[in-house]
Amino acid sequence: MDIITAVIYIVLFIIMMVFVFSIGMLKQYMPKREVLLVLAVAFLIGSIGGAFFLEPIYEELPNMASIVERNMPNNEESLYLDLSSSVDTDSLREELSSMEGFKSFDETSISIPMWNFNQKEHDYFDSIVGNINTHYKNYNVTSDKINIELEDNFTASEALKSFSDWYKLVYGETISYAQIQAVLVVDSSQLDNFEQALLNKGIVASSVDGPIQDSINNTNSSMLSNVEFTLVCGCVGVIVALIGIYMDSVVPAYRRFKKFMNTKRKR
Template identity: 50%
Template sequence: MDFIVAIIYVILFIVLMIFVFSIAMLKPFMSKKEMVLVLAVGFFIGALGGAFFLSPIYSEVPEVATAIEKVIPGNEEVLYLDLSSSTDINALRNDLSKIEGVKSFEETGVTIPLWSFSDTEYAFFNSSVPNMDSHFGNYYVNKTDGTVYIALKNYSSSEALKSFADWYKENFDGPINYAQVHVKIVVSSSAYDKVKQTLLQKGIVASSVEGSVQSSIDNSNTTLLSNVQFVAICGGIGLIVSVLGLFFETFVVSRRRFKRFVRRKRKY
């Protein structure tokens, strides 16, 4: 929303509150039933003004917060991707490296789905994986899911998958048709939108994101009121304004009496 439009909406809401206040100030000409009606009207107008004028502004608070985080120097975002082994990782790396603000692109591991292992098969894979390749020091065999996860350090996913596929072919006489490659990308917060858009153009969505911008989004989602709650609060503001209007004259008269009382006391 444009800043000028937001200012206009706030002014319009204030005008509505002035209108409610003005109606409530007609208390001397009202019966008690009419005073209750004024309170109801104040709540209704406040809620209506909140729904039409303030709610659109309130809904953009997360965007404003994230926009501030993006321009703060030093803020970073970490994107975690789960890619198909058929993805051209090198091409993706090259495309992202052209974006200013991309600090690192790291292949962190591969997950190879097989089948639900029996106890014997589990023991076999668990003992065989570290012997397939000297780089397979950090791995995990999931018996229930039937997957093998291999962490990568200074080793590419293509090399790791080739080593595993060669071993698998020798022992099971079959190919590895699918595997998942895990990638970690570190970018400056200012480049986050551009990186995200580039990934979307390739049909890739980050499985998770960590960083200043994401934290701002998460905090906004957990702390912001729902639209109904916000409108109800605006209605409460209208109700309070109407109450102030109803008792404004009483307040003014009491204030004048108090001032006269204080002056009299000072004279004596």
């Protein structure tokens, strides 16, 4: 949200509170039993104003809190990507590396979907996968998937090809699909640009780790829920209405207090 829009929303909420205050000041012209109705209306107006005008600004607080982290030198963010094997990772790496703030792009592992293994099939794959290629850093066989960690400088396409070649030799069929896990490290100040570049290719990071994300997470953990925030705004409307209702009593009391303090100072 831009600053101008935020200012407009705040001004509109203030105008609503002025209206609530004005309603409160009409207390002297209404029966006492109508005061509760005024407070109920004030709560409703405050809640509506908070939900429509202040809540969008409130939701931007995590991003605002991360501004400092975005501009700190040497801060880095790690974006964890889940890519289809149909994605040309070499082309993606080349495009990302040409952008300002690029640090590194590493393909860390692949996940090969299989069928639901029975115990015998599971044990077989669990014992044989590590022998297919020496560049498999580690691997894990689940009930329907094989996860393979890659050594440095060993690409996902090479890993998938070596597994597919072995699979064709043993089963007479090919494996043509896998999910690639990759880690993109970028300068914190350029995070938005990289996220947009990925989004343009239909890629969204499964998670982000770094100072910016830590700041956003910490802020989110301390924030009220949307319902709680709306209720607080409703309470603000009630407080403003009460100030309007008792304005005739508050102002004289304030003047007497101010006069008392001035007299005390002169002594």
